[in-house]
Amino acid sequence: MQESLRRNVFVRELLSENQTLRLFIITALIFVAFSLLLGERFFSVRNLQSMAVQFPEFGILAFAILITMLTGGIDLSIVGAANLSAIVAALILTRLSGDGGAGVPLAATIPLAMVAALAVASLCGLFNGFLVSRIGITPILATLGTGSLYTGLSYVITGGPAITTTQLAFIGNGTIAGVPIPVIVFIVLAIVFAVMLNRTSFGFNVYMLGTNPRAALFSGIHNERVLMRTYWLAGLVAGIAGIIFLARANSAKPDYGATFILLTVLIAILGGVRYTGGFGTVSGLVLSVLSIQFLSTGLNMLMLQLSGSSAAIFFRQFAWGALLLLVMVVNYYVEQRRQRST
Amino acid sequence: MSDAIVRLSGIYKSFAGVKALQDVSLTIEQGRIHCLVGENGCGKSTLIKIIAGVYPRDSGSVVINGKEYEDLHPIDSIREGIQIIYQDFSLFPNLTVAENIALNEELAAGRRFVNWRHVRRVAEEAIAQLEVHLPLDARVEEMSVANKQLIAIAKALRQNARLIVMDEPTSALTEREIRRLFTVIRRLRERGGIAFLFVSHKLNEVLEIAETITVMRNGQVVSSGPAEAYDTARLVFEMTGQRIAEKAYDYTPDLRSPALLRVERLSVPGALHDVSFELRAHEIVGVTGLLGSGRTELALALFGLLPIASGQIYIDEQPVTIHSVQDAIRHGVGYVPEDRLTEGLFLEQSIGRNIVVRTIDRLRNRFGLIEPKQVAQQVNDWISSLRIKVADPALPVKTLSGGNQQRVVVAKWLASNPRLMILNGPTMGVDVGSKNEIHELIKKLARDGMGLLVISDDIPELLQTCNRILLMRNGTIVEEILPRATNENELAAKLIED
Numbered sequence: 001m002q003e004s005l006r007r008n009v010f011v012r013e014l015l016s017e018n019q020t021l022r023l024f025i026i027t028a029l030i031f032v033a034f035s036l037l038l039g040e041r042f043f044s045v046r047n048l049q050s051m052a053v054q055f056p057e058f059g060i061l062a063f064a065i066l067i068t069m070l071t072g073g074i075d076l077s078i079v080g081a082a083n084l085s086a087i088v089a090a091l092i093l094t095r096l097s098g099d100g101g102a103g104v105p106l107a108a109t110i111p112l113a114m115v116a117a118l119a120v121a122s123l124c125g126l127f128n129g130f131l132v133s134r135i136g137i138t139p140i141l142a143t144l145g146t147g148s149l150y151t152g153l154s155y156v157i158t159g160g161p162a163i164t165t166t167q168l169a170f171i172g173n174g175t176i177a178g179v180p181i182p183v184i185v186f187i188v189l190a191i192v193f194a195v196m197l198n199r200t201s202f203g204f205n206v207y208m209l210g211t212n213p214r215a216a217l218f219s220g221i222h223n224e225r226v227l228m229r230t231y232w233l234a235g236l237v238a239g240i241a242g243i244i245f246l247a248r249a250n251s252a253k254p255d256y257g258a259t260f261i262l263l264t265v266l267i268a269i270l271g272g273v274r275y276t277g278g279f280g281t282v283s284g285l286v287l288s289v290l291s292i293q294f295l296s297t298g299l300n301m302l303m304l305q306l307s308g309s310s311a312a313i314f315f316r317q318f319a320w321g322a323l324l325l326l327v328m329v330v331n332y333y334v335e336q337r338r339q340r341s342t
Numbered sequence: 343m344s345d346a347i348v349r350l351s352g353i354y355k356s357f358a359g360v361k362a363l364q365d366v367s368l369t370i371e372q373g374r375i376h377c378l379v380g381e382n383g384c385g386k387s388t389l390i391k392i393i394a395g396v397y398p399r400d401s402g403s404v405v406i407n408g409k410e411y412e413d414l415h416p417i418d419s420i421r422e423g424i425q426i427i428y429q430d431f432s433l434f435p436n437l438t439v440a441e442n443i444a445l446n447e448e449l450a451a452g453r454r455f456v457n458w459r460h461v462r463r464v465a466e467e468a469i470a471q472l473e474v475h476l477p478l479d480a481r482v483e484e485m486s487v488a489n490k491q492l493i494a495i496a497k498a499l500r501q502n503a504r505l506i507v508m509d510e511p512t513s514a515l516t517e518r519e520i521r522r523l524f525t526v527i528r529r530l531r532e533r534g535g536i537a538f539l540f541v542s543h544k545l546n547e548v549l550e551i552a553e554t555i556t557v558m559r560n561g562q563v564v565s566s567g568p569a570e571a572y573d574t575a576r577l578v579f580e581m582t583g584q585r586i587a588e589k590a591y592d593y594t595p596d597l598r599s600p601a602l603l604r605v606e607r608l609s610v611p612g613a614l615h616d617v618s619f620e621l622r623a624h625e626i627v628g629v630t631g632l633l634g635s636g637r638t639e640l641a642l643a644l645f646g647l648l649p650i651a652s653g654q655i656y657i658d659e660q661p662v663t664i665h666s667v668q669d670a671i672r673h674g675v676g677y678v679p680e681d682r683l684t685e686g687l688f689l690e691q692s693i694g695r696n697i698v699v700r701t702i703d704r705l706r707n708r709f710g711l712i713e714p715k716q717v718a719q720q721v722n723d724w725i726s727s728l729r730i731k732v733a734d735p736a737l738p739v740k741t742l743s744g745g746n747q748q749r750v751v752v753a754k755w756l757a758s759n760p761r762l763m764i765l766n767g768p769t770m771g772v773d774v775g776s777k778n779e780i781h782e783l784i785k786k787l788a789r790d791g792m793g794l795l796v797i798s799d800d801i802p803e804l805l806q807t808c809n810r811i812l813l814m815r816n817g818t819i820v821e822e823i824l825p826r827a828t829n830e831n832e833l834a835a836k837l838i839e840d
Contacts, residue, residue, distance in 0.1 A: 199711040201702045208699055211688040217647075218685045219699045219754065220671045278690060 019272040027291040034298035055293040056182035064234035072277025073139030080150030081124035082242035085117035086252035090163040118239040125235015133227035154254035162253035172247035194282040210277030353402035373535040380558035395419040423504030431494040435483035440465035468496035488519035507539040593809040602793040608653035613639035628804040631814030646670040676760030686751040689740040694721040700758040724753040745776025766797040
């Protein structure tokens, strides 16, 4: 009995308690599998570099989903907010320093454009926070609405076409010590979020509020304030992502990254963030971002090899949806097992 | 031998290394009313869940109706006629009484369309068996707790119950409703030969209804036998392993000293009107009254959760406004809420996090970051000073028994050094042993200078812990009672008086 008990505990930990280890193994397996299947096309310095510049775009956005999901909510407006802030930044850059612009030196325009982008994104986030915490609208509906609102605003501002500017390309294509700048931004955000969630009272309160808002109220946690800050942070993260969008694509447009919402939700769920709130870690999220990038690139190459056509892009859509559902189903069974054994 | 519905022998079960059941044997015979008593955390609920097939056992044998089950699943248990009525009744609040009783078998019969006439007839029959009156078309959420319970019994009967297990069935019932429940139980046992396993820690009720009694303590069966062999003293002794005599809290406040809390003509529309009272340091003031008398509303108003329409609150004789929980906390008020599970605890979070949630701001280092060492230190200090029984503070708080959970809620507040604590139902769903320890804790806090407001309808509790008792009725205080000038019967009579 003693022996079986010990084994049981071990199996259980591997299954659910030690989620990070489990994810690490999954991520490594995906990487090894594609390396074996695709050989040098996947496992090469060039491909690694190409993947490294792709994942920060959605990887950064995933932090916004993480923090809102931890409070038991979600922010579906992040892509809308990111594009809106990218457009504001692009407008400032082109009008002030572009060809035929006001001729303001770039050294002044670039910081101004970034601050403006972050300010717009903050306002977007605060508006979400206001709707969720003060008015009490369900986050999924509130942010579905504001997401459409922000995208609509972008269309009004641009009139439809993209605003092109290469002035931030040095961020999108640049490297520091060989590491692409977007990757550095992603790493810095990961560290900031990890410290914030684990070591600040705000982070602590996010987890508690997400577990039981009523008990949080009765324990003196300022629920409204915590939610306000959460959605503001999500907005800010969207603004940072917006700047990266602009820097990478050299243009800003209202409908960029339409698939990122599904993708970031998938990343959060795959990374072990509980959508009902209260549970989830930065390490899980980061591993999940990596495995999604490996899957994305690997599947693309595989499809191209098999069909030789660009149908791969449609298949990827399908694969993300299927994977999200699969992970939820697996989580359901793992949870059931856990409940039966504790 | 063949008369036994359930025969358990040598059952062992542990959770995360904590032994919940050790060598438990239990035989439930046909058509008998069997009471299972024991303190919270003694293993009663675990045992029920093993009978229901919800938890797998670690070892031991389960024989139901003569058939041995290696691996019992909930569906096997239901098929054998075992019906469990949990405290939440598992009913659909938005469906009608008739639908709740009959829909299960409509589904089981695999019908695609519901035959409403059939549903009604089935429900009528089931209720007729109970010989009670229930409105078939009313929605369940509109029914009282007692009626929900009867609906759950009727539903169990329709599923050919031969053994009905009831978990703490009387905890939310009035005296009259308890009588009615007992009548129904006795009738079903006599006419239908249905056996009952009645899980409770209200000893007088157990002694009244039981034919067989099994007492559990610390995961083991300590005694079992015919009810005639037991009286209250023996039950208490068997449950706790010691005889308990509580000393009343006798304290005469100095009326000239300034009051810690003074409430003047406090009113909340529809809940409270003209409530006035004082509370001094070292005092334990009881607030009692029936449900809806305003006792909980008074606590919520003092804690900033109910907007006050008129009246004034003074703390240390200074007028204060309390509009939010934060205001209340700033003035040194702590509140242990009525519903531990939804208001007091973050069930899924660790025991440790639940303890430090109020004080996390103070456990930071000079960089403003939370210091894990300080957190662990505080958690361990409270676990040992309140003697909370914990296998590992990192486990979710929901793994603790009721008494230990309540201590976690108390620890959470004590950690923030309140000067005034409001405890609403401090020992609800808590076993005898823990109850006494919580009472002792309350008295100690008062001796150390705190002022406490204890809201309760547990009469012995009020008499043993409070130096004054305020009786509430219809949203106002109608009488102030001194425990030494009254007794249990008199206070009970006053409580239910209209």
